[in-house]
Amino acid sequence: MFEVLAFGLFWAAMATWLDILGTEYGKWSYPFKLNNDIQTLLPADTAVIPVMFMLLYQYTSTWKSFVIGSVISAAVLSFIFEPLFLMLGMLDLKEWSHTKSFFAFIFLAIATRSLFFFIKKKQTTF
Template identity: 60%
Template sequence: MNFYHWILLNNIADPRWWLLFISVFWPWIVWWKLVIKKRLFEILTYGLLWAAMATWLDLLGTSEGMWEYPFKLYGKVSCLLPADVSVIPVLYMLLYQYGERWKTFLLGSMLVSSLLSFVFEPLFLKLNMLNLITWTHIKSWFAFIFLGLVTRLIIIMLKKAQQKFLVD
């Protein structure tokens, strides 16, 4: 495929394409400026776990017909990779970093979930970048909160296992 065919196939003249393209890099730049470097490995592990889960669940949701993306960064990929590997993990890594206590983390998770479910999703619907088929915003809200808590719990258990391993 030549370069011009690729440009036509991927709609790079569309502002929505640029929104998705920028959303791959911009959150990571912001994150790098804000991350506590002493906790880099722990926070990045949390985020990479989030990215893996978000991508897998997005692929599952699209393949099961719960939602679809009429407009994507790259047309041959069924999921919305900029959200799965950048926007969502970065938001949750910042939450993990600043929400060290469970209560703070839970409240922050509700806030981040609200932002993703009730601001970003409706915006993507309006821009014709998302089509909810059997899925709803409230399902997203509960799923984001649940996954945030489970991911935090996994990291806490891994940290305890690591400490035990280092002591033994």
């Protein structure tokens, strides 16, 4: 359980950090903010995205199933939720596209799982 929580915390930190970078570098913005002091969409960064990938991490036992689940999750986030946020005026894409988000989610999912497997392997050798 601790491993899955750590995986989710890592995703939350990474999603928040990348969201801050994207807004600071003008790739996208959030015209509608829950709090004017926060430039990102924190509920998505700290809850929706991490929980989605935590469930994948917990319930997939092979790389094949994880990658397939990651592709499906990336498609849902990039091609369903992002356009919905655009329609609702919650997101404004400037120098970014849904396709870039799609591939970024897949890359980050595979990289994060690889990192956690590497850490687990190193732990067992001590």
